[in-house]
Amino acid sequence: MITNKQLADYIFPEVKETIEDLEKRYPNRNLPEGAEVTRFAPSPTGFLHTGSLFMSMICHKIAKQTNGVFYIRLEDTDTKREIEGSGLELLKQLKAFNIVPDEGYLGDHEIGNYGPYIQSKRADIYRVVIKHLLEQGLAYPCFCSTDDLAEIRKLQESKKENPGYYGKYARCRDLSNEERMERIKNGDPFVIRFRSSGDYHNKIQVHDMVHGDFEIAQNDQDIVIYKSDKLPTYHFAHVVDDHFMRTTTVIRGGEWIASLPIHVELFATLGWKAPNYAHMPVIMKVDENGNKRKLSKRKDTEAAVSYFVEEGYPAEGLIIYLMTLANSNFEQYILDNKLEGMDNFKLAFDKFAIDGSLFDMGKVNFFSKEFLGKLNKHEITLRAKAYAEKYNPKLYDLITRDEKYFEEIMNIEREKENPRKDYEKFSIIPDVIGFFYDDIYSELIKEPLPFNEKFSKEVIASTLTAMKELNLDLDEQSWFNNMKEIAVKEGYAANNKEFKANPEAYKGTVGDVAELLRITFTARKNAPNLYYVMKILGKEKCNKRIDTVISLLK
């Protein structure tokens, strides 16, 4: 008779280590009381999803605020879906959002004593545990093909029973070791399944850091733990890795709640203490039919973190927004603290929303504007330049033509208590301030200028000509008074009141004059403060633009 041990040895002859060896190799971490060891465990299947950024931000923050450890583990056991190079890209993206792991996979190398941190490189570790399970009769090889599985499922559906590989449907569960051995020798492809002792009709009590306590049916599925490609499945790898990497709290998406019974049983069977779990709400979006659904990378631009990077959103804007989604009291905190950072904010699991909330682009814009608004001219220029160099040649060209000039433009109404908040992202800068540059200006004035139709060409021309005398060397108030004086001389009312009292007596008001000038200099009706626009352009250029516009009128 063939024993479990003999079978296990036959399947994994090369595995000599035991679980005890692994326990020694990965000792408990020596950390202060209350320190959390968290991890972000992405699959290298593409670029960073906004939901993943959300998750990793939380893991990072929780570890930081408890003086714990935040590490990254690459879950690359699905070789079919793997996209070459995306692991490195993931790390770069995280770094752009100031999420830097203390330990683990770093893209091109790894640090830490609990590695390897790439699952495909941990095959030997999984095998030690699987061999142990095999020896104990807690796992067994399964030879069922996809067709067999489909057949089982069909049968179950027809009988309205739960689908899956369990109980009497687990055909390979009670094969004799002789038969198993023979089929393996025969070269039959196989997977290894965990032998569940659970009963679906029994409930287990589970605890979750954000959901609290709830009941859920026991697992009774003999899940695959070792695939035919000799790599573990998620469930198994999670249990083994988080145990030996000594994770204290597993922070992951709410979609994992349903498989919690599997993980609970696996931990219990192995005699290991399960980590705490914190299942996060999933970020949602309303689709065309008015239904909520998960933010989808295929359908929603805002689902890809790269979108925000390429558009030039400040990383802080998105992070602040995501933090408000995590703990809604963060919003008040960050506003009270003038967006100065979150180091003193305590993220609490029990303050998380349980249901997924809708992604609100408007609020991302708001926080981004706020953030960009409080940067000084130097900082915003540096950031804009760094962004433009990578993603926006047009903007990069504008900045590098004359960085000081660009800085002054950025500085319009910036150095004050409540600065302008014109930009939520760098990519819109050229559209907003392009008129400051002659070549863009000359493109803009090819379109008809939006002058008020009540003014004849002659009036516009004479008014503009008179305004050439406007003194720019004054402070703002005196400058405006000067403009008023000239305007009055030209037949405009000094203010609205006077104009309204006797509309026939005037061509218009100073406001109209300011508008004429604004349109002349910027080719638009709306622009930043006229005084600063003129100061930055300079007297000479202003008068030149006046001449240009007058010539266009004819």
Add this chain to the structure above:
RNA sequence: GGUCCCAUGGAGAAGUGGCUUAACUCAUUGCCCUCUCAAGGCAACAUUCAGGGGUUCGAAUCCCCUUGGGAUCACCA
């Protein structure tokens, strides 16, 4: 369909039996300021907490039902 979770305004939410004629933030709208815009200031926006029953002197808050929404049921993670 089974299992689990959730349900306060356009959005994020506070609220854990009386302090709530429901806070705060974004969005929207209006007014003020004003050379336009941005910013700023002020105001409006749920007579009511999905609906219905109950418990209670008293419920958004506790219980039940209904309805609606979400998650999940792979050799994917």
